[in-house]
Each structure stands twice: as structure tokens, then as C-alpha cells.
Amino acid sequence: MKLFVYHTPELTPTDHNPDCAVVIDVLRATTTIATALNAGAEAVQAFSDINQLMTVSEAWAADRRIRAGERGGKQVEGCDMGNSPLLCTPEQVQGKRLFISTTNGTRTLQRVENAPVVLTGAQVNRQAVVDYLSQHQPETVWLVGSGWEGAYSLEDTVCAGAIALPFYEQNPAIVGNDEVLGAVSLYRQWQDQLVELFCQASHGQRLLRLDLLDDIKYCAQTDLLNVLPLQVEKGLLTLKS
Numbered sequence: 001m002k003l004f005v006y007h008t009p010e011l012t013p014t015d016h017n018p019d020c021a022v023v024i025d026v027l028r029a030t031t032t033i034a035t036a037l038n039a040g041a042e043a044v045q046a047f048s049d050i051n052q053l054m055t056v057s058e059a060w061a062a063d064r065r066i067r068a069g070e071r072g073g074k075q076v077e078g079c080d081m082g083n084s085p086l087l088c089t090p091e092q093v094q095g096k097r098l099f100i101s102t103t104n105g106t107r108t109l110q111r112v113e114n115a116p117v118v119l120t121g122a123q124v125n126r127q128a129v130v131d132y133l134s135q136h137q138p139e140t141v142w143l144v145g146s147g148w149e150g151a152y153s154l155e156d157t158v159c160a161g162a163i164a165l166p167f168y169e170q171n172p173a174i175v176g177n178d179e180v181l182g183a184v185s186l187y188r189q190w191q192d193q194l195v196e197l198f199c200q201a202s203h204g205q206r207l208l209r210l211d212l213l214d215d216i217k218y219c220a221q222t223d224l225l226n227v228l229p230l231q232v233e234k235g236l237l238t239l240k241s
């Protein structure tokens, strides 16, 4: 197995796909996806285009769907919620499909949708991702951060390091690109102070300006949820059983 870390979807190679792609958007899309599925959502369907989300979700009865639309950290008009994982409670999502479109994470999912295996990872389900990779040993694995509008995001790369660390410690030869070592080093440095790191990050600063410190604290909880979102068809994620 070779691990490659890409800080943003724009930095991934365009001429080939990996055997397995792990989409990472800690603040907040992949944290929200893991939380919603853990809370009993039937599935999560991701859209990079909000208008397409609204059209496709129209076919679902209002009591069987939740429209989660976010741009710039704020809820999109006409949606039921924005992108906060704290709203994905069993009472809200049980048995419903979460239709989600966010600023960054849903674009990353689109970028890697043709990979044979697509998973979503966040700090909250880090171990579930590690367990899958350890068990299945894909030949090439991309850990793809979502960044922010094409720019680097600390929180996504530190999560990539959290996933890569156990493999690197077991066999340094798994390193596929320099970014893996950078991510592992970042996580080693900050693993016990993730809230502090996230609050210093540009993304965390944006969320703090929106009074969303509780979201940051929730997203920083390592291995909170033993769930693994798996793409079963392009853009459609369910729990890996």
C-alpha cells in the first residue's frame, strides 16, 4: 500500500485515479456526513451544485429528506439546515436522506467519484478509516483534503496525518509523496491540541466569526464515531457494514 496526501482536490493528479480515495473535510462536511449516518440517516447524497440538489431532492417526500445547503459557512436559503454536524441528531435525520452541498467537501467528492473505492474521513471517524485501510490494503490510497476554495486547510491535512500515522510508524515505505510526512509531523505536533489548532486555522477563524466554537470542538474529537461512509454510487454515501 502507498499513501498519498493531497491538501486540496485541485492538487490531485488528473490522469489517473487511486484504488481508494479518502475525502477529508473536517470542518465540517465529512464530520457532518459521518454524524448523520451514525444518527440513522438512510444515506447522504452529495452535490457540488446546490440547484441540482434542490431538483433531485424534489422527488423525495418532505418527511423523507433533509436539504443541507451551505455556502461560506452559512445555510443556503430554501434548505432545512446548513452544514453543522450538531444538527444531525437521530430525531432530525433518522430514516431520512441527507442531501448535502457545501463550499468545499462536496466538490472533493466529485473530484474523486470515479475511484473504485471512495470513503469519507474526519477526525471523528479516523479509526474507522484506518481499520478499513489496514484490512483491505488498497495498492494506492489518496487522502484528499478539501481545503477552502482551492487553498490549503490545516484541519484537513492534520486529519490526513492522523490517518497515515499508524501506517507510517509500522512501515515508512508506505509514504507515496512528501505531503504524507508533512501531515504525519503536523498531527504528531498537534494531536493533543486539535481545538487550539483548529481555532488558529483560517477555517476555524471563519467559524468563530459565525459563533460556531461548539462545531469546532465537536469536529476535533478523534475517533468519536465508529462509522465509515462509503460511496455506493457516484455522490451517494451509506454506512459501510
Ligand SMILES: O=C(O)[C@H](CS(=O)(=O)O)OP(=O)(O)O
Pocket: 025, 027, 028, 029, 030, 070, 071, 072, 073, 074, 083, 102, 103, 104, 105, 106, 146, 147, 148, 203, 206, 207
Ligand atoms: O461549512 C463549512 O464549515 C465550510 C464552509 S466555511 O469554510 O466555513 O466557509 O464548508 P466545508 O465544505 O465543510 O469546508
Ligand SMILES: [Mg+2]
Pocket: 025, 026, 027, 028, 029, 104, 105, 146, 147, 153, 203
Ligand atoms: Mg472544510
